[in-house]
Amino acid sequence: MFGRLLFESFRRQLRRKAFAVLAITLGMSITTAMISVATDIGDKLNQELRTGSANLVVTPLADSLDVNIGGVDLKPASEGAFIHESDLPKIKGVFFRHNILGYAPFLSASQNFTIGGRAITADLVGTYFSQPVQQGNENFATGVRTVNGFWKVEGNWPADNSADALAGASLARKTGIRIGDRLQAGSQELRINELRITGILSTGAAEDDAIVAPLHVVQQVLGRPDAVRRVIVSALTKPEDAFARQNPASMSPAAYERWSCSPYANSIADSISKVLPNVRVEQIRQVEQNQGNVLARISGLMLLLTIASLVASALAVSAVMAATIIERRQEVGLMKSLGAGNLAVASLFLTEAGILAIGGGILGFAAGVVLAHRIGQSIFGSSITVPPVVLAIVLFGALVVTFVGSTGAIRKAMRFDPAVVLRGDA
Amino acid sequence: MSRAHLVFLLLVKAAWVRKDRSLTALLSITVVATMATVALSVYADVGTKLNREFRHFGANAIVTSPQGPLDSSQLATIKNTLGGRGEVVPIAYAIAQEASGSPVVIGGTDLQAFHEMNSSWSITPASDQQGQAWLGARAAEILSPKGQDFQISFGGKSLQVHPGAVYRSGSEDDSRIYLDQKQFSFLTGLQPNIVQLRIDGSPSEIENQIQKLSAAIPQAEIKPVLQITAAQAAVLGRTRSVVLAASAVVVVLIILCMVATLTGSVLERRKDFAVMKALGASNSSVNILFAGEATLLSIIGALCGFVAGSAVAWWIGAANFGAGIQPRLGLLLPVVVGSIILALIAATAPLKVLRQIQPAGILRGE
Numbered sequence: 001m002f003g004r005l006l007f008e009s010f011r012r013q014l015r016r017k018a019f020a021v022l023a024i025t026l027g028m029s030i031t032t033a034m035i036s037v038a039t040d041i042g043d044k045l046n047q048e049l050r051t052g053s054a055n056l057v058v059t060p061l062a063d064s065l066d067v068n069i070g071g072v073d074l075k076p077a078s079e080g081a082f083i084h085e086s087d088l089p090k091i092k093g094v095f096f097r098h099n100i101l102g103y104a105p106f107l108s109a110s111q112n113f114t115i116g117g118r119a120i121t122a123d124l125v126g127t128y129f130s131q132p133v134q135q136g137n138e139n140f141a142t143g144v145r146t147v148n149g150f151w152k153v154e155g156n157w158p159a160d161n162s163a164d165a166l167a168g169a170s171l172a173r174k175t176g177i178r179i180g181d182r183l184q185a186g187s188q189e190l191r192i193n194e195l196r197i198t199g200i201l202s203t204g205a206a207e208d209d210a211i212v213a214p215l216h217v218v219q220q221v222l223g224r225p226d227a228v229r230r231v232i233v234s235a236l237t238k239p240e241d242a243f244a245r246q247n248p249a250s251m252s253p254a255a256y257e258r259w260s261c262s263p264y265a266n267s268i269a270d271s272i273s274k275v276l277p278n279v280r281v282e283q284i285r286q287v288e289q290n291q292g293n294v295l296a297r298i299s300g301l302m303l304l305l306t307i308a309s310l311v312a313s314a315l316a317v318s319a320v321m322a323a324t325i326i327e328r329r330q331e332v333g334l335m336k337s338l339g340a341g342n343l344a345v346a347s348l349f350l351t352e353a354g355i356l357a358i359g360g361g362i363l364g365f366a367a368g369v370v371l372a373h374r375i376g377q378s379i380f381g382s383s384i385t386v387p388p389v390v391l392a393i394v395l396f397g398a399l400v401v402t403f404v405g406s407t408g409a410i411r412k413a414m415r416f417d418p419a420v421v422l423r424g425d426a
Numbered sequence: 427m428s429r430a431h432l433v434f435l436l437l438v439k440a441a442w443v444r445k446d447r448s449l450t451a452l453l454s455i456t457v458v459a460t461m462a463t464v465a466l467s468v469y470a471d472v473g474t475k476l477n478r479e480f481r482h483f484g485a486n487a488i489v490t491s492p493q494g495p496l497d498s499s500q501l502a503t504i505k506n507t508l509g510g511r512g513e514v515v516p517i518a519y520a521i522a523q524e525a526s527g528s529p530v531v532i533g534g535t536d537l538q539a540f541h542e543m544n545s546s547w548s549i550t551p552a553s554d555q556q557g558q559a560w561l562g563a564r565a566a567e568i569l570s571p572k573g574q575d576f577q578i579s580f581g582g583k584s585l586q587v588h589p590g591a592v593y594r595s596g597s598e599d600d601s602r603i604y605l606d607q608k609q610f611s612f613l614t615g616l617q618p619n620i621v622q623l624r625i626d627g628s629p630s631e632i633e634n635q636i637q638k639l640s641a642a643i644p645q646a647e648i649k650p651v652l653q654i655t656a657a658q659a660a661v662l663g664r665t666r667s668v669v670l671a672a673s674a675v676v677v678v679l680i681i682l683c684m685v686a687t688l689t690g691s692v693l694e695r696r697k698d699f700a701v702m703k704a705l706g707a708s709n710s711s712v713n714i715l716f717a718g719e720a721t722l723l724s725i726i727g728a729l730c731g732f733v734a735g736s737a738v739a740w741w742i743g744a745a746n747f748g749a750g751i752q753p754r755l756g757l758l759l760p761v762v763v764g765s766i767i768l769a770l771i772a773a774t775a776p777l778k779v780l781r782q783i784q785p786a787g788i789l790r791g792e
Binding site (some may be wrong): 005015016019022023026027029030033037041044045048049052053056057062065066067068069084149150152163170203204205208214280282283284285286287288289290291297298300301302304305308309312313315316317318319320322323324326327357371375378379381410412 | 433446447450451453454457458460461464465468472475476479480482483486519521528529530531546547548563564565568594595596597598600601649650651652653654655656657660661664665667668669671672673675676679680682683684686687689690691693694708740741742745746748
């Protein structure tokens with residue numbers, strides 16, 4: 001009997017039910033899309049920022065002090081300690097290897113160049129542009145194109161296995177260097193003594209006044225094979241909290257394990273320093289500390305917007321459910337006049353609401369996934385992942401919202417005298 | 427009693443008699459107006475709020491003077507051009523020698539202002555004592571591993587350095603020593619040759635200020651710190667896009683929800699429609715009554731929604747950024763007009779369907 005009543009209710013009131021399902025679907029698609037966007041935006045922006053600039057720097061431990069003013073390195077190239085280039089792929093072999101987006105080594109020294117008979121002196125900086133590297137079974141390309149997204153090149157990037165180079169924008173302006181020019185490096189014993197300029201580089205930093213060439217070229221110029229002076233690393237990190245700032249040396253073994261398994265900048269730095277001998281790994285604090293704060297603010301903003309949206313969609317769905325029940329007061333009156341008790345009437349209406357909630361919830365989840373995907377693709381160029389747990393949240397939310405929206409209206413409808421309702425006076 | 431007054435009374439009475447139906451319709455409109463107000467307020471203000479956050483990134487432009495030190499008139503020009511929308515920290519650099527003769531870069535500046543500019547550095551212990559030097563972590567390890575005093579010299583003059591604080595920056599600054607400007611001048615006699623600038627505002631405003639500064643001091647070179655300004659532009663652009671897209675999705679879906687509620691509510695009143703028609707009401711009279719009711723509800727709903735939305739937006743700003751998002755009165759008119767238009771569409775569109783059915787048919791329950 002109950003099943004037949006339920007079936008007939010859906011069969012005879014298709015339009016009314018369609019409105020209710022539509023409302024629940026819309027509400028739940030908002031829920032799905034907003035939760036997905038809010039939970040994923042931190043990772044998406046973090047990824048974006050990490051390809052824009054590195055957040056860790058690796059330097060030799062036993063090095064003497066840097067002597068650098070206004071981007072000009074005044075320390076003789078022969079002085080101080082170096083990191084072995086051949087050790088660098090180990091950076092991608094640490095525990096947090098999936099968090100390491102890339103790295104770029106640097107080796108630089110002041111050099112004399114000749115261009116069209118004129119002599120100029122400028123820093124020669126060697127680095128990876130997009131160098132293919134192998135670590136274990138993994139092949140990847142890394143370099144400044146991966147970790148320094150703010151470097152802008154007019155012209156073409158040099159190939160890492162070539163003798164091509166970039167001229168810094170300020171240096172090019174001051175000396176008249178243009179794309180296609182060939183620079184003779186000062187050293188006579190240099191095997192590769194001619195650099196072809198393929199692009200003009202703007203970084204807003206010291207490289208604007210330098211010639212930037214593939215690392216192997218600079219190693220040859222300086223007679224320092226396998227040597228690099230500094231490595232910058234771009235790693236996806238978790239914003240620093242009080243636990244992250246604790247000294248790992250004073251932690252209990254359990255706390256240290258938790259700390260070393262959390263992708264804080266400090267713990268990633270610790271894991272890199274374990275695989276590279278005699279290095280110091282530091283956060284680039286201007287980048288790491290502040291970007292963490294900004295990401296936390298943006299995630300917080302999206303969370304609050306999500307809460308506001310969820311409340312709004314809950315109210316909207318509740319209003320639709322209440323309106324649906326209100327319009328069915330005569331049905332309630334008829335059922336009661338035929339002897340149905342309050343429990344039977346409430347059960348029928350709440351079961352209907354439950355079916356509508358599950359149907360609308362599933363449709364809403366599907367629509368929300370599509371919306372989140374579209375938002376991710378259009379803004380970040382990659383889809384936003386929707387965790388499966390969101391489906392459970394959405395279905396639970398749909399049930400709560402429809403029950404809450406329906407219950408008040410059902411109780412009110414049942415309070416009326418059936419005779420009055422059937423006369424149409426209520 | 428005028429006709430307008432009569433219609434108004436009729437509308438109020440209709441809303442009062444069917445309080446439940448009117449309240450659900452009102453709730454739907456209020457929710458839409460609230461979310462529209464929240465979304466527009468947050469979208470309009472998120473740039474300003476995030477730009478404030480980027481102040482903590484420190485210097486976003488550097489002034490250098492290839493022709494020698496910057497004089498006081500040039501520094502004054504920089505400060506005047508910024509007009510209080512940023513911070514200016516002049517620094518003088520020199521290469522001194524430590525006791526063993528190895529070179530070490532020293533900087534002279536207003537240490538307090540320098541600290542505020544580079545607030546992300548880790549500094550231990552924090553010290554505000556005058557006459558003490560700030561040592562980069564690497565400089566401290568080599569020159570003062572136990573925090574002891576040490577000597578540096580420049581051009582025949584010597585200075586006993588009292589380490590006051592050790593900082594970590596993750597940059598070449600870790601190899602430097604920063605002294606109070608007076609001590610630095612005493613040792614070197616040099617004037618500032620670099621200025622760190624923190625220009626407040628959006629990336630385009632920062633770019634404009636740099637252009638103004640370049641025009642005001644042509645002999646100096648002013649460069650944006652692209653690492654910071656590019657990150658700011660990327661974060662701002664993406665965040666505004668996400669807020670806009672998410673808000674658009676929410677508002678459009680809630681509007682559809684509202685339209686469904688109002689349309690359903692009108693369709694349920696087909697008997698009212700049929701009775702009016704049977705009593706001789708013209709199509710326009712029926713339209714006016716239904717549209718009038720929708721307009722009345724939408725105005726009340728939009729006003730309530732604007733107040734609620736402004737309050738929610740203020741709360742979002744206060745909870746997340748520590749400063750509430752101020753209500754924007756300019757949004758009131760678009761919210762009210764938008765609500766009226768949507769309510770009119772939702773309320774009058776179903777009447778076209780009803781007009782195709784004979785009143786007698788509706789009253790028979792067809």
